[in-house]
Amino acid sequence: MTAQPFHRAQADMLGERPPPPRTVGTIGWMRANLFSNWFNTGLTLVSLYLLWLIVPGVLDWAFFTADFAGEDRFACTSSGACWAWVDQRIKLFLYGFYPIDQIWRVNLALILLAPALAPLLFDKMPGARYLRWFSLAYPIIATFLLIGGLGLEKVPTSKFGGFMLNITIGLAGIVLSLPFGIMLALGRRSKLPIMRIFSVAFIEILRGVPLITLLFVAAILLPIFLPEGFSLDLVVRVIVVVTAFSSAYMAEVIRGGLQGIPQGQYEAAQAMGLKYWQMMGLIILPQALKISIPGIVNTFIGLFKDTTLVIVIGLFDILNIGNSMVSNPKWLGLSTEAYVFISLFFFLVCFSMSRYSALLEKRLDTTNG
Amino acid sequence: MSAAETPPARGKGEPIIEITGLNKWFGSFHVLRDINLSVGRQERIVICGPSGSGKSTLIRCINRLEEHQEGTIIVDGVELTHDLKNIDAVRREVGIVFQQFNLFPHLTALENCMIGPTWVRKMPKKDAEQLAMEYLERVKIPEQAHKYPGQLSGGQQQRVAIARALCMRPNIMLFDEPTSALDPEMIKEVLDVMVDLAETGMTMLVVSHEMAFAAQVADQMIFMDAGQIIEQNTPDEFFNNPQSDRTKLFLSQILEH
Ligand SMILES: Nc1ncnc2c1ncn2[C@@H]1O[C@H](COP(=O)(O)OP(=O)(O)OP(=O)(O)O)[C@@H](O)[C@H]1O
Ligand SMILES: [Mg+2]
Numbered sequence: 001m002t003a004q005p006f007h008r009a010q011a012d013m014l015g016e017r018p019p020p021p022r023t024v025g026t027i028g029w030m031r032a033n034l035f036s037n038w039f040n041t042g043l044t045l046v047s048l049y050l051l052w053l054i055v056p057g058v059l060d061w062a063f064f065t066a067d068f069a070g071e072d073r074f075a076c077t078s079s080g081a082c083w084a085w086v087d088q089r090i091k092l093f094l095y096g097f098y099p100i101d102q103i104w105r106v107n108l109a110l111i112l113l114a115p116a117l118a119p120l121l122f123d124k125m126p127g128a129r130y131l132r133w134f135s136l137a138y139p140i141i142a143t144f145l146l147i148g149g150l151g152l153e154k155v156p157t158s159k160f161g162g163f164m165l166n167i168t169i170g171l172a173g174i175v176l177s178l179p180f181g182i183m184l185a186l187g188r189r190s191k192l193p194i195m196r197i198f199s200v201a202f203i204e205i206l207r208g209v210p211l212i213t214l215l216f217v218a219a220i221l222l223p224i225f226l227p228e229g230f231s232l233d234l235v236v237r238v239i240v241v242v243t244a245f246s247s248a249y250m251a252e253v254i255r256g257g258l259q260g261i262p263q264g265q266y267e268a269a270q271a272m273g274l275k276y277w278q279m280m281g282l283i284i285l286p287q288a289l290k291i292s293i294p295g296i297v298n299t300f301i302g303l304f305k306d307t308t309l310v311i312v313i314g315l316f317d318i319l320n321i322g323n324s325m326v327s328n329p330k331w332l333g334l335s336t337e338a339y340v341f342i343s344l345f346f347f348l349v350c351f352s353m354s355r356y357s358a359l360l361e362k363r364l365d366t367t368n369g
Numbered sequence: 370m371s372a373a374e375t376p377p378a379r380g381k382g383e384p385i386i387e388i389t390g391l392n393k394w395f396g397s398f399h400v401l402r403d404i405n406l407s408v409g410r411q412e413r414i415v416i417c418g419p420s421g422s423g424k425s426t427l428i429r430c431i432n433r434l435e436e437h438q439e440g441t442i443i444v445d446g447v448e449l450t451h452d453l454k455n456i457d458a459v460r461r462e463v464g465i466v467f468q469q470f471n472l473f474p475h476l477t478a479l480e481n482c483m484i485g486p487t488w489v490r491k492m493p494k495k496d497a498e499q500l501a502m503e504y505l506e507r508v509k510i511p512e513q514a515h516k517y518p519g520q521l522s523g524g525q526q527q528r529v530a531i532a533r534a535l536c537m538r539p540n541i542m543l544f545d546e547p548t549s550a551l552d553p554e555m556i557k558e559v560l561d562v563m564v565d566l567a568e569t570g571m572t573m574l575v576v577s578h579e580m581a582f583a584a585q586v587a588d589q590m591i592f593m594d595a596g597q598i599i600e601q602n603t604p605d606e607f608f609n610n611p612q613s614d615r616t617k618l619f620l621s622q623i624l625e626h
Binding site: 273274287367 | 432434461463472474485517518534
């Protein structure tokens with residue numbers, strides 16, 4: 001053993017060098033993440049065992065012993081799932097009763113959603129500044145495509161159905177409930193008593209009742225209250241109540257975010273001479289919304305799944321179409337297949353939203369990198 | 370204390386801030402008691418006093434971050450009342466630097482500096498950016514312009530905060546303990562910037578316990594206790610010949626370490 005010098009003076013400053021590589025290969029990753037201690041190792045082994053129990057059975061049922069073709073359920077003879085109906089019913093599941101020759105309009109609206117979302121997802125993208133105008137115009141374009149007019153064949157909303165109806169209601173609700181939620185959250189913290197009372201009353205009343213009752217209100221009561229000769233489309237009414245309901249939740253989520261902003265931020269903004277709306281728009285809300293992202297996305301996901309509740313007022317969303325297929329003698333008893341199929345669609349959309357929010361949080365993190 | 374040369378008398382006869390008979394309460398707590406203070410153009414005043422004596426409250430009244438109940442505050446000819454126009458006018462003239470920096474964490478140093486000129490002064494973006502860079506250079510951190518506050522050291526953040534306030538081209542700068550949240554090795558870099566600023570002729574009100582700094586730049590020292598101005602004098606007299614017992618006690622405590 002050599003004695004350590006207890007004093008020293010270094011002649012030269014050390015030069016800069018790059019950090020060591022971060023990845024240590026699959027084995028290293030597994031050792032660090034799956035087998036770092038006995039508890040972790042135990043969890044890994046139990047998880048592997050559970051996967052081994054479940055996955056082969058599910059794959060068997062869904063694919064290997066499944067039937068994919070046939071005229072009705074009697075054509076399905078093997079022990080697994082019966083997917084024979086998919087071929088016949090897929091259009092119904094996706095588009096409801098939308099005229100078959102007009103389905104391209106729904107598809108086009110869906111395709112255009114991608115460039116409309118792109119500048120919101122990737123703000124450093126070239127041309128994002130111009131595409132943002134397209135994002136703003138998208139709701140109008142999509143509405144026009146879906147209902148028609150101006151030369152396009154008109155399609156009444158009563159023909160809307162299937163997953164397309166879920167997406168229409170869900171997307172409209174999402175796009176509208178965020179700004180309304182922000183307004184309600186600001187109103188609830190406003191110095192003006194009228195604003196505050198209105199916001200609190202709105203939030204508490206809408207949060208305090210089940211969405212189903214609101215849907216009944218939309219379907220049955222609203223038309224009675226509307227002035228004579230003034231009618232509002234049922235789907236529009238549904239969007240209104242779904243938006244109002246989600247806005248109440250959204251307001252509370254955003255209020256939570258607002259409370260996370262230190263007083264000093266308001267003071268710095270005011271001292272600079274920023275007006276109320278400038279302060280909110282430039283300084284406070286960007287930070288508050290960022291903290292609220294998990295809650296906001298949670299509300300979005302909840303809203304989207306709640307669109308299946310329109311079943312209670314007789315709209316044919318994807319779930320209702322599934323239900324009616326399952327009670328059709330031709331496909332009687334295929335509820336597992338139908339619900340698995342439907343769940344997959346919801347999962348895809350909700351999971352994408354969740355991934356997007358994770359990406360957004362990472363991008364907005366200004367503390368390092 | 371070192372007997373710095375008496376600075377040339379500034380701003381005589383032309384007060385830019387006039388506070389008369391100022392009283393303020395937080396609820397029933399009488400936090401500012403009958404404050405009278407006149408600050409001349411280009412004058413530098415350092416305010417000290419024990420914690421809770423109302424120093425922050427006093428300077429925050431000057432740009433109306435706190436509302437006073439009695440007395441008048443006139444800043445550059447504009448009286449602070451409930452009139453929002455007056456408040457806006459005063460805030461455009463007065464910059465403030467906080468103990469906790471209060472930078473906007475979601476904006477880069479440059480964007481922090483640009484936001485006032487762009488939105489309050491309605492300057493074109495190009496000009497605002499140029500102005501912001503100019504002031505970041507003056508506080509000696511142009512190379513940090515594109516970093517976010519969370520990526521800067523405390524001293525760098527406070528210098529960005531100073532640059533941000535200066536970008537509004539204020540006539541008066543308020544500092545509320547600008548160095549007391551900083552580690553010792555960063556205090557100097559911030560004080561250096563403030564000394565530079567003092568040399569440009571800025572009117573400054575500084576709440577600070579950095580006595581060497583005070584001795585160097587102050588035209589007037591103010592000692593506050595229990596919401597009152599107990600003593601006001603030139604730094605020379607203030608440090609070498611304090612009048613009140615409370616000032617003596619405070620100075621002995623603060624100069625001990
Ligand atoms: N918003 C408020 N509401 C109620 N009391 C307050 C408020 N702000 C300050 N005070 C009280 O007023 C008194 C003066 O506060 P102030 O912040 O002006 O003191 P200070 O001299 O700046 O002290 P420090 O050196 O600790 O910063 C303190 O007793 C404080 O508790
Ligand atoms: Mg203070």
